[in-house]
Amino acid sequence: MEQFLQQIASGLANGAIYACVALALVMIYVSTDHINFAQGEMAMFSTYISWQLMSWGLSFWVAFIVAVAFSFVLGVIIERVILRPLHNAPVLSIVVVFIGLLAICNSVAGAIWSYLIKEYPSPFPKSSFGIAGVIGPHQLGVVIVTLIVLSFLFVFFRYTPLGLAMRAAAQNPQMARLVGVRVDWMLALGWGLAAAVGAVAGIMVAHIVYLDPNMMGGILLYAFASALVGGIGNPGGAVLGGFIVGVLENMVAFAGNQIEKATGVYIIGNGEKLTVALIIVIFVLTVRPAGLFGRVVVKRV
Amino acid sequence: MPAFPKKWLWVLLAAAFLVPLLNPLLPDVVSDYRLFLVSTMIIAAIAVLGLNLLTGFNGQISLGHGAFYAVGAYTAAVLMDHLNMPYWLTLPCAAIVCFIVGYLFGLPALKLEGHYLALATFALALAVPQILKYKWLEGLTGGVQGIVLSKPEVPFGLPLTEDQWLYYYCLVVMVLLYWAAANILNSRSGRAMMAIRDQYMAADTMGIDTALYKTVTFGISAAYTGIAGALSASAIAFVAPDSFNFFLSIKFLIGLVVGGIGSLAGSVVGGIFYVLVDNSAQALSTFAKNDLGLQFDLSAYTVFGILLIVLMYLMPMGIVGGVYYLVRSLYSMRKPQAKEQAALKQRVSS
Numbered sequence: 218m219e220q221f222l223q224q225i226a227s228g229l230a231n232g233a234i235y236a237c238v239a240l241a242l243v244m245i246y247v248s249t250d251h252i253n254f255a256q257g258e259m260a261m262f263s264t265y266i267s268w269q270l271m272s273w274g275l276s277f278w279v280a281f282i283v284a285v286a287f288s289f290v291l292g293v294i295i296e297r298v299i300l301r302p303l304h305n306a307p308v309l310s311i312v313v314v315f316i317g318l319l320a321i322c323n324s325v326a327g328a329i330w331s332y333l334i335k336e337y338p339s340p341f342p343k344s345s346f347g348i349a350g351v352i353g354p355h356q357l358g359v360v361i362v363t364l365i366v367l368s369f370l371f372v373f374f375r376y377t378p379l380g381l382a383m384r385a386a387a388q389n390p391q392m393a394r395l396v397g398v399r400v401d402w403m404l405a406l407g408w409g410l411a412a413a414v415g416a417v418a419g420i421m422v423a424h425i426v427y428l429d430p431n432m433m434g435g436i437l438l439y440a441f442a443s444a445l446v447g448g449i450g451n452p453g454g455a456v457l458g459g460f461i462v463g464v465l466e467n468m469v470a471f472a473g474n475q476i477e478k479a480t481g482v483y484i485i486g487n488g489e490k491l492t493v494a495l496i497i498v499i500f501v502l503t504v505r506p507a508g509l510f511g512r513v514v515v516k517r518v
Numbered sequence: 519m520p521a522f523p524k525k526w527l528w529v530l531l532a533a534a535f536l537v538p539l540l541n542p543l544l545p546d547v548v549s550d551y552r553l554f555l556v557s558t559m560i561i562a563a564i565a566v567l568g569l570n571l572l573t574g575f576n577g578q579i580s581l582g583h584g585a586f587y588a589v590g591a592y593t594a595a596v597l598m599d600h601l602n603m604p605y606w607l608t609l610p611c612a613a614i615v616c617f618i619v620g621y622l623f624g625l626p627a628l629k630l631e632g633h634y635l636a637l638a639t640f641a642l643a644l645a646v647p648q649i650l651k652y653k654w655l656e657g658l659t660g661g662v663q664g665i666v667l668s669k670p671e672v673p674f675g676l677p678l679t680e681d682q683w684l685y686y687y688c689l690v691v692m693v694l695l696y697w698a699a700a701n702i703l704n705s706r707s708g709r710a711m712m713a714i715r716d717q718y719m720a721a722d723t724m725g726i727d728t729a730l731y732k733t734v735t736f737g738i739s740a741a742y743t744g745i746a747g748a749l750s751a752s753a754i755a756f757v758a759p760d761s762f763n764f765f766l767s768i769k770f771l772i773g774l775v776v777g778g779i780g781s782l783a784g785s786v787v788g789g790i791f792y793v794l795v796d797n798s799a800q801a802l803s804t805f806a807k808n809d810l811g812l813q814f815d816l817s818a819y820t821v822f823g824i825l826l827i828v829l830m831y832l833m834p835m836g837i838v839g840g841v842y843y844l845v846r847s848l849y850s851m852r853k854p855q856a857k858e859q860a861a862l863k864q865r866v867s868s
Binding site for chain 2: 250251252254299302303306308309310312313314316317318319320321322323324325327328434435438441442445483486488489490491492494495498499502503506
């Protein structure tokens with residue numbers, strides 16, 4: 218039973234990370250209809266920046282804030298410089314550009330900081346955090362930080378004029394433009410915010426998966442699964458989907474473990490995490506493309 | 519883009535077949551190592567050709583062709599390792615297995631379009647190394663260690679080295695596959711494939727069985743890439759799960775984009791290109807360090823990434839298409855009446 222609770226708790230901690238990345242994906246998807254394949258690598262890059270700052274002697278939270286601010290700026294720049302001119306380009310061109318971004322982020326990070334796996338510190342004190350036997354200090358900290366970020370975003374989008382303008386620009390760009398919202402800049406801001414949220418996820422997860430240029434591959438895949446489970450056009454759904462998928466992932470591994478213990482037959486374990494994500498992605502896409510909470514989009518042709 | 523002039527095609531082919539024979543005359547220029555490199559280029563060209571059939575001619579985006587390459591390579595390796603099958607017989611087997619796998623993956627892909635298909639295939643590409651390491655398959659695939667094979671031996675006592683024989687073997691396979699692809703595209707089925715790409719709804723209305731064509735194209739495309747995988751298994755004489763990671767699929771994509779989406783000749787150029795950049799990455803990196811004064815290593819993937827983005831802006835038709843249009847526009851600038859004549863001809867003929 219205790220093991221079961223532990224698995225759920227660590228599933229929630231992973232889920233918090235997936236929720237952040239999934240939210241970043243959804244923010245870009247809602248406003249531009251693009252799926253950002255480079256989201257994970259951008260987050261990884263920001264994590265390296267925070268690591269670099271820390272190795273120069275800054276404290277964790279200062280490095281955290283600087284890195285997140287940096288990713289915000291980087292996101293805005295990428296949108297303005299690289300994606301703006303491709304607004305009406307065919308899907309294939311956009312996918313190719315995202316894959317190009319992914320390759321650049323990955324290889325440049327590898328070139329600057331090498332492909333050696335690095336340890337990444339946890340900012341949460343061991344003594345005062347966590348509940349013994351159920352959730353570790355870092356996991357609890359991750360959940361708390363994520364919840365703070367998510368509630369900040371919720372307040373921002375729900376109660377500030379800028380947030381309202383951004384939602385308007387995403388929902389109906391033409392009307393928003395008519396009432397004086399600068400839609401182009403809103404999209405760029407959305408990109409910046411998405412990159413910043415992704416960076417938070419990267420920095421939080423680096424202690425768990427260790428820092429290396431390929432660390433976000435699996436996480437991005439799970440974030441896709443989360444976004445799809447929640448309905449890819451639905452921010453709240455994406456967050457919930459993140460937690461669902463995080464717990465599901467650990468439950469599958471846990472169940473596989475129990476089966477192996479009971480019967481001695483290996484079916485599934487930690488080694489098949491990505492395969493599980495692949496199955497979730499394809500299953501949701503083919504069976505229920507709108508996800509659990511998404512609306513079915515009816516297209517008139 | 520018009521077809522490559524037939525005359526030049528024969529000249530190129532003859533050159534490709536004769537060049538290795540110059541080895542006794544120019545041992546340094548036509549070394550075994552270079553021939554091996556060209557063989558890997560040919561294999562890459564076949565893989566890109568497969569991807570182009572699907573993405574370029576049928577409009578279905580795939581970021582996961584590394585998966586089919588892996589299936590082909592492993593099919594060949596397992597058959598050679600466990601059943602002692604001769605290496606040339608593994609090609610049709612790999613083609614059949616990959617066709618089936620591709621066809622099956624094409625079924626859910628029917629419901630997906632654009633971004634979603636890219637997403638599903640992206641997930642496939644990421645998961646492949648893990649699937650290959652799956653415990654139950656370990657007896658077949660050799661797990662993390664992979665399978666060590668032996669290189670194809672020269673048959674009939676021909677006076678060739680192993681690498682020379684490998685080169686001819688790959689070249690013949692590529693010529694056959696290229697010829698087959700050109701014929702498919704030039705047939706009723708090929709036109710149906712392209713019609714689905716250009717106007718899905720119209721193609722459907724005209725009575726084309728879109729579901730059948732899309733899944734079968736997925737299968738054929740997977741079979742092409744699988745054959746390339748099987749060839750690479752016998753060329754490198756080794757397969758291991760981690761060599762089939764996502765970056766393999768990125769390489770196919772760069773081959774596709776550089777060569778030109780929807781161009782057969784471009785696929786060959788693209789395949790040659792990515793192997794060339796991949797292999798000269800070391801030289802490139804030292805060049806960047808010493809001559810350009812960069813502080814860090816420039817890896818092949820940085821070049822690939824920049825190229826992917828830049829080409830999408832400047833030459834969406836790929837380098838082959840871009841150069842062709844550049845030449846044509848220069849040509850027509852010199853002879854402005856050529857265009858008018860062409861227009862006149864068209865009017866008369868129609």
